[in-house]
Amino acid sequence: MTAIAISNQGLAIAGGFVILAGLVSFALRLGVQTKLWIASARTIVQLGLLGLVLKWVFEQREWYLVTAVLVSMVINAGIAAVRRTERRFSGIWSSGLIAVSVSSVLTTSIVLTLVVSIRPWYEPRYAIPLLGMVLGNTLNGLSLCLDRIMTDLDEKRDVVEGWLALGASRWEACRPFVGDAVRTGMIPIVNSMSVVGIVSLPGMMTGQILAGAPPEDAVRYQIVVMFMIAGATSLGALLAGLLAFHRLVTPNHQLDHHRLRKLG
Amino acid sequence: MLLRARDLRIPEKAGESPLPGPINFAVDAGDRVTLTGTSGSGKSTLLRCLAMLDARALGSIHYRNTSVSGDAVPAFRRSVVYLAQSPVRFPMSVDASLRHAFSFATSRDAFDSAQVSKLLDQLKLSKAILNRQLNQISGGEAQRVALLRALLLKPTVLLLDESTSALDAETKACVVETLAQWLANGDRAGVAVTHGADVWGDEVTRRLHIIAGKTLEEKTS
Incomplete structure (x- = not known):
């Protein structure tokens, strides 16, 4: 059907x-x-x-064509995640790209090989939409996370430097802010996991049902996708937070807020 | 030589650097230094650079004749404590902020409640302030809490940026007395940025004047 x-x-x-x-x-x-x-x-x-x-x-159905599509999707998502933030630091684009690619590629490839067990792995009918779902949802959490850590390290730098001046290591001084940023990035997916099926009917499930899939199969796919997004978002946000931390705090345990600039 | 700065400077475009430098100077045990200068002359920046808090700064900082860098910096800052011009309002209670400083890896001593009580008395702060939030106490109280927090760490060198600016004469006298006691105890030294009356009382050993972030004049009095 x-x-x-x-x-x-x-x-x-x-x-x-x-x-x-x-x-x-x-x-x-x-x-x-x-x-x-x-x-x-x-x-x-x-x-x-x-x-x-x-x-x-x-x-x-050539692996290199599928790979080219997947790579361009990842790059676009990385750029989109950074573009939504209000501040910049040198290296923010590579940080965004690394966070997006590692988190989405890792989760998607595990699902493709171990959960859906599709052969070949690059079967475009599975690989492209699954990666697309993960990217579309993680980039939101990622940009929230990046935005939060940049805002905090900029606006609350007196607190960070206050602890540094009392002998805190850079990690001891910044850990609460990295934690807040990762938590902020995870809020959207946690929220949507709690209301899915009650308030919202996810697009992917709707699509599968329209295409004639039995609802119970569509539900299984949707659960896998939500979990993928949750995993990818937390990993991506953690990576983005850590990369921003490493760019903005020097090995001499100094907060280099001059590297941060606000747009507009 | 306790603390020494060599060729300290912030390389920025001409006219934009708060500290074009190069600044060289050293602090010996027993030194009570005052640092004056017009506003914008770079005295606060110099103090931040001495605590290695300015990431743009070049040059080197030596503590007890050893150059400080990398993972030696937090332990260095435990010995050379810098107090910012406006006391930091950490998002917690006074007590929690005092204890938090003892949770760092560089902390060797245990938190000493008896010492806290003693310093509270000396600085004319009531014990009740411990339970108040840092963002709810007055400017003068916050300055004294910041000093108390610094002294708890038993620092060797204190870098003070107008640390008594919000205090009345009577409270200021308590702070001067507390600092004098701290200095009397071993090989210690202090550098204070100051506008008028200084925190070292009559015990000032050196008066430095900074001009345009470049020259340090030694004033003889």
Whole structure:
């Protein structure tokens, strides 16, 4: 059993919803019409292109093509995670990228090889959506974590330096802030794990059910995905927090807040 | 030689460095140094650099004739304690903040409640202050708590940045007396940034004046 394909006519009807949103903006003079048209156009173009690329990759089923897609997904996620933060330090891009790639690749490959046990591992129908789910959710936690540790080390530097001046090591002085940052990064996934199925029906499960999968199978997949996201987010946030710590605190146990700059 | 700074400087673009340097000077046991200078002359920055807290600083710091760097820094800061101009309001109670300083790996001694009581008396602080939050006490109280916390560590050198600025004359006298007692006890020394009356009382041994973060003038009195 497969899902009923959506006809062009059907797409056009769905487009009517965007026009409705535009009318609301126009009537209330919200001024977001232009943004709305551009966003809608981007949705069509980006997803259209994605569809073409995925179709091609699915047909070719070459490991190097799948790998190229996966790598570009990881890089984009790393950039997106850093871009959302309000402060920068030299090395923040590589830190974000390392945190995103290690955490997502580790969890996804374990799921692909040991949980779904798919052969070959690069089977694009599994590898690409699973990595995509993990990336889309971890980058949120990661940017929250990075933002929090940068804000704390910047705004509460008197506390950090106060402990350093009393003989604390850099880790002793910064540990509470690294901990707070990791905790902040994990809040979204912990929250969504507690309400999933009660308040929200996750997109992936919805998709599988629409595609004709038995709900109990879809549920199993969803549980695995939530756990993957939880693992990847905590690992990614921990890595991001530690990398930021190492960049901002010197081996001489000094807080180098001059490396931090606020955007805007 | 207890503490010595060699070629201390912060390399920044011309006109932007708070301490263009190079600054050289040494503190001997028994020294009670006052450091004066107009605002913006780099006296606070110099004091932070002496405690190795400024990551931009170049040059070297020597403690008891040994150059300090890397993982020797926390233990060095345990002996050479720096007190910031505005006392740090750690997010906890006064008591917790005093005890926390004894949880670090560099801490050799156990927390000494008797010593706390003694210092509270000397600094004219009531015992009840121990249970108050640091962000809820007055500026003058916070300055004395910061000094108490530093003295508990039994430091060899104290680097004080206007540590009595929020105190009235009477309380200031208690602080001067407490510091004098601490200094009298062994090979100790202090450097204090000060505007007017200084924390070493009449015992000042050296008066230094810093100009534009470059020159240290020794003033004879």
